[in-house]
Amino acid sequence: MGAAASAATPDxxxxxxxxxxxxANKHVDAGDLRIGYAELGPADGEAVILLHGWPxxxxxxxxxxxxxxxxxxxxxxxxxxxxGTTRFLSAxxxxxxxxxxxxxxxxALMDALKxxxxxxxxYDWGARSADIVAALWPERVKALVSVSGYLIGSQEAGRKPLxxxxxxxWWYQYYFATERGQAGYTQYxxxxxxxxxxxxxxxxxxxxxxxxxxxxxxxNPDQVAIVxxxxxxxxxxxxxxxxxxxxxxxxxxxxxxxxPTITIEGDANGAPHPKPExxxxxxxxxxxxxxxxxxxxxxxxxxxxxxxxxxxxDATHL
Numbered sequence: 001m002g003a004a005a006s007a008a009t010p011d012x013x014x015x016x017x018x019x020x021x022x023x024a025n026k027h028v029d030a031g032d033l034r035i036g037y038a039e040l041g042p043a044d045g046e047a048v049i050l051l052h053g054w055p056x057x058x059x060x061x062x063x064x065x066x067x068x069x070x071x072x073x074x075x076x077x078x079x080x081x082x083x084g085t086t087r088f089l090s091a092x093x094x095x096x097x098x099x100x101x102x103x104x105x106x107x108a109l110m111d112a113l114k115x116x117x118x119x120x121x122x123y124d125w126g127a128r129s130a131d132i133v134a135a136l137w138p139e140r141v142k143a144l145v146s147v148s149g150y151l152i153g154s155q156e157a158g159r160k161p162l163x164x165x166x167x168x169x170w171w172y173q174y175y176f177a178t179e180r181g182q183a184g185y186t187q188y189x190x191x192x193x194x195x196x197x198x199x200x201x202x203x204x205x206x207x208x209x210x211x212x213x214x215x216x217x218x219x220n221p222d223q224v225a226i227v228x229x230x231x232x233x234x235x236x237x238x239x240x241x242x243x244x245x246x247x248x249x250x251x252x253x254x255x256x257x258x259x260p261t262i263t264i265e266g267d268a269n270g271a272p273h274p275k276p277e278x279x280x281x282x283x284x285x286x287x288x289x290x291x292x293x294x295x296x297x298x299x300x301x302x303x304x305x306x307x308x309x310x311x312x313x314d315a316t317h318l
Contacts, residue, residue, distance in 0.1 A: 018209050019062045022077055024085045031108030032093045036085025037078035041069030046142075047115045048312060049106065050077045053124020054227060055193035056299060057084055057217035059210075060123070063305035068312060076118075078109055080125060082226030084217035095222050097230030099153070100244035100251065103132035110140060121312050123147035123264075123299060124271070125230075135255040136247060142259070143315035145308075147300055149263040149289070150279035154252035155236045169272040172196070176231040186224050190215045200271040201297025260286040260318035262311045266296030266303065273298075286318040 024036035038058055048068055050061045058077045065075045079086040080102060088095070106129050110118060119142050120130035128151040134141045135152060161167070172192075175181035185192055193215055197206065232238035240248060261283045265276055276289045290311060292304045301308040 018207075018213070020066075021213055022058045022062050022065060024058060024077075024079050027085065028109065028112045029089060030112035031105060032088055032090070033081055033105060033108070034087050034089055035078050035105070035109050035112075036087075037076055037109070038065065039077075040065050040075045041073050043074060045069075045072050045074035046316065047118035048073045048075050048316075049110070049115075049118045049120050049130075050075065050301070051106065051120065051122030051126025051129055052077075052080065052083070053122070053126050053299070054230075055189075055196055055215075055218055056124070056302075057214040059214045060299055060302040062302070064301045064308050064312075067305065067309045071313065076109070076113065076115075078106075079217060079220075080129075080226075081105055082222040083220050086220070088222060094241055095225035095229060096241050096244075097226040097228075098233045098240040098244060098248070099128055099132060099230075100247040101241065103129040103136070104244065104247070106130070106133050107137055107140065116140070117142045119143040119145070119312060119316050121145035121301075121308075121315075123301065127151050128153075131257065132247075132251060134257045134259045134261070136250060138257075138259050143318060144257065144259050144261040145264065145311050145315050146261065147264045147266075147298075148269070148273040149265070149276060150257070150274070150282040152251050152254060153234070154248065154254075155233070156252055157254075158234045159236060166272065173231045173235065176228050177235055177237055182224065182228050185227065189218050189223065193218055196271075197299075200269070201266075201299055201303060202270045203268045203295030204297050204299070204303050254282070256282055256284045258285045260315060261288075262315045262318070263287075263289045264300055264308070264311060265289070265291050266298065266300050267291055267293045268295045269298050271298040288314075288318070 022038040052060045122130040127146045134144045296303045
C-alpha cells in the first residue's frame with residue numbers, strides 16, 4: 001500500500017513561530033543509563049515513544065508530542081545515549097553506539113517506566129532502534145512508524161561496497177573512521193551538525209533559534225564517543241559489547257517486522273536512505289507507506305509535524 005501526504009511548504013513552516021521547547025525534566029534509571037525524557041499527556045494514556053536521530057534531539061517532536069498528548073496518548077520523548085540530559089550510570093561502562101545497545105535502551109526505558117507495550121516512532125537512529133525493537137521484541141510494540149523504512153543492518157552487510165555515488169553520501173562515516181575525524185567532530189560539533197541538517201534536508205529553511213535549541217543536546221559529555229563508535233562499528237572498525245552479540249547475530253539475519261507499520265519518506269530527503277520498494281517486503285504485518293511531499297527532508301516530525309502525528313495515530317489503528 002502507498003500514499004502521498006502533502007505537507008506544508010518549507011517556507012510556510014519557516015514563517016511560523018518557534019514552538020515551545022520540549023524539556024527533558026524527568027529521569028529514570030534504565031539499564032546502563034539515567035535517561036532524561038519529556039513526558040506529555042495522561043499517565044493512563046496509550047503509550048507512544050518518540051525517538052530522535054543524529055545530530056538532532058527531542059525537539060524534533062516539539063510540535064508532534066503536544067498534538068499526540070492532546071489526543072489522549074501518553075507521550076515519552078527520551079534523549080538517546082550521548083544526548084541531552086541522558087547519562088551513563090557508571091564511568092566504567094563502554095561508550096557504545098552499536099545499534100543493539102541503542103535499541104536495548106528503549107526496552108530498558110519501557111521496563112523502568114512499567115510500559116508493557118507502546119507505539120514506537122522514529123527517524124534516523126531513532127527509526128533504526130524502533131525497527132530493532134519491533135523485530136526482536138514484537139510483543140512490546142503495538143505499532144511502528146519508521147522514517148526511511150527498514151534500517152536494520154549488520155557489520156557483515158556494512159562490509160559490502162556500494163556504487164561510488166552511494167559511497168559519496170557516507171562521507172562523514174569515513175571521516176569518523178579517522179583520528180582526524182574524531183578530533184574534527186570534537187572541535188566543531190555544532191558546525192558539523194548544522195552541515196548535516198543542511199545536507200539531509202536541503203529544502204528545510206530552519207532558523208538559528210531552531211538549530212541552536214537542538215544543538216545544545218550535543219554538548220553531552222558522551223556525544224563524541226557515542227557517535228564515533230556508532231559509525232566505526234558499522235564499518236567493522238570497532239568492537240561491540242559481548243552482551244549484545246546474540247542480538248546482533250539475530251539482526252544480521254535481517255528479521256522481518258510483523259507489527260502494524262507505517263513507513264515514511266520525505267520527497268527531499270538528502271541523507272542516505274533506501275527506496276521504499278526495496279524494503280516493503282520486510283514488513284509482513286499490516287503495512288502502509290507514505291511519502292511526505294512539499295520538500296520534506298530527513299526529519300519529517302519537525303518538517304511536517306501534522307502529517308507525522310496523523311501517521312502515528314493511524315498506525316495505532318491499523
